[in-house]
Amino acid sequence: MDIHNPPINQPPRIDPREREFVLKFIDDYCIKFHNSILIKQIQSINFDKPSSLDLKIWQIVKENIAKYVKFHETYPFPIAPAELLGGDYTLAFQKANGTRIRASKELLARHILITSASGGGKTTFTHHLIAQILASGVKAFIIDPKDDSKYLAIRDPECLILHSAAPFNLMQVPNYQTKEEYIATFINCFTKAYYSAELAKQILNEGLQLVLSETNNPSLAALHSAVLSMYSKTDTYSRRDAITGVALRLQRINYHYPGLFNTTQSISFDELFKHSIYLPVTIMDESAEFLISYISHQLYLHNRAKNIRNGLSNIIFLDEGMLSYNKNNTSITGESQLNYLQSLVREFAIAMAVTTTAITQTSPLLRANASLQVCMTLTNSRETEEICKTFNLTKE
Numbered sequence: 195m196d197i198h199n200p201p202i203n204q205p206p207r208i209d210p211r212e213r214e215f216v217l218k219f220i221d222d223y224c225i226k227f228h229n230s231i232l233i234k235q236i237q238s239i240n241f242d243k244p245s246s247l248d249l250k251i252w253q254i255v256k257e258n259i260a261k262y263v264k265f266h267e268t269y270p271f272p273i274a275p276a277e278l279l280g281g282d283y284t285l286a287f288q289k290a291n292g293t294r295i296r297a298s299k300e301l302l303a304r305h306i307l308i309t310s311a312s313g314g315g316k317t318t319f320t321h322h323l324i325a326q327i328l329a330s331g332v333k334a335f336i337i338d339p340k341d342d343s344k345y346l347a348i349r350d351p352e353c354l355i356l357h358s359a360a361p362f363n364l365m366q367v368p369n370y371q372t373k374e375e376y377i378a379t380f381i382n383c384f385t386k387a388y389y390s391a392e393l394a395k396q397i398l399n400e401g402l403q404l405v406l407s408e409t410n411n412p413s414l415a416a417l418h419s420a421v422l423s424m425y426s427k428t429d430t431y432s433r434r435d436a437i438t439g440v441a442l443r444l445q446r447i448n449y450h451y452p453g454l455f456n457t458t459q460s461i462s463f464d465e466l467f468k469h470s471i472y473l474p475v476t477i478m479d480e481s482a483e484f485l486i487s488y489i490s491h492q493l494y495l496h497n498r499a500k501n502i503r504n505g506l507s508n509i510i511f512l513d514e515g516m517l518s519y520n521k522n523n524t525s526i527t528g529e530s531q532l533n534y535l536q537s538l539v540r541e542f543a544i545a546m547a548v549t550t551t552a553i554t555q556t557s558p559l560l561r562a563n564a565s566l567q568v569c570m571t572l573t574n575s576r577e578t579e580e581i582c583k584t585f586n587l588t589k590e
Contacts, residue, residue, distance in 0.1 A: 227275035299506040304565035306547040314571035316549040339475040347472035359453040363460040370499030387484035393436040418444040497542035507543035
């Protein structure tokens, strides 16, 4: 439609099709955020019975809209409004005008989801963001299954690396938990990660009670020995199987993280959470899933006990988070590992940043709770359709 030149001999009125086009264009491209004078001009017009002055104003409006139309033929997306141009951290540069698009701590504290096909740039984007967050004094828990986030830890001299031989005792009872609370937390994280049923929970509870009756700082190795010592010839077959199953699951941690498995004396969780933490993950199996879930839960419980609220104190960065946040999760509960925790941590100044290759397979709860969502590339028609729904876009 030519919005410059109305048809010859048109009566002195405003063409309703032109009006519809202009109003829809203003809405689609968020013009109201950038040209308040134009909006006031439109609001001043009597479209039902336009005066000669209304017609002149309408002509000015159309001329201005024509400039925006031409601009958006080259740049087909809306220009970010002013409220996205201020904030603590730079997300990107707006291609249309080179302006920085920023995000505040408050926005990031409500969780971040970055979607892209493999090689689409989601990890690089997130590294850029995490580096800024670390520089601002926020502590990060970085889970790295691809070995490409290591430089973030190396750049921070205070960052603690939980490598395979790291001498940290996961079995210590933190000073912000009672023994009973600690046992419940450990069993919850362990059994969900290792797909363990009720009898396994009972065996694990007995083993924990046994080792914690002797010391508040047992090792996982001591727990493993305690579980094996519970075996009796008079046990039922199901109890024997449960004991063997729990012992084998504990032994898997030793295969990948012998330091964490055998250490008894180490710094406390309180001291650990004064630093950023880097966890390299060679194989994203149940042992890694347990460590991620357990440390994340302890961080949440620590901040809750210390009443650390509001703003942004910590961020949990999980690259390639499909295992933890797959909507078709195969855990014993049928829920994604960190879903429950994600709904709670924001209240205690903890954000989660998760990258994923497939938004269609990502947990709906994560998507619903992520206030900042970034899509970088599209892979297929299903992904395109879901992204369009999420961002209120058309396929074109």
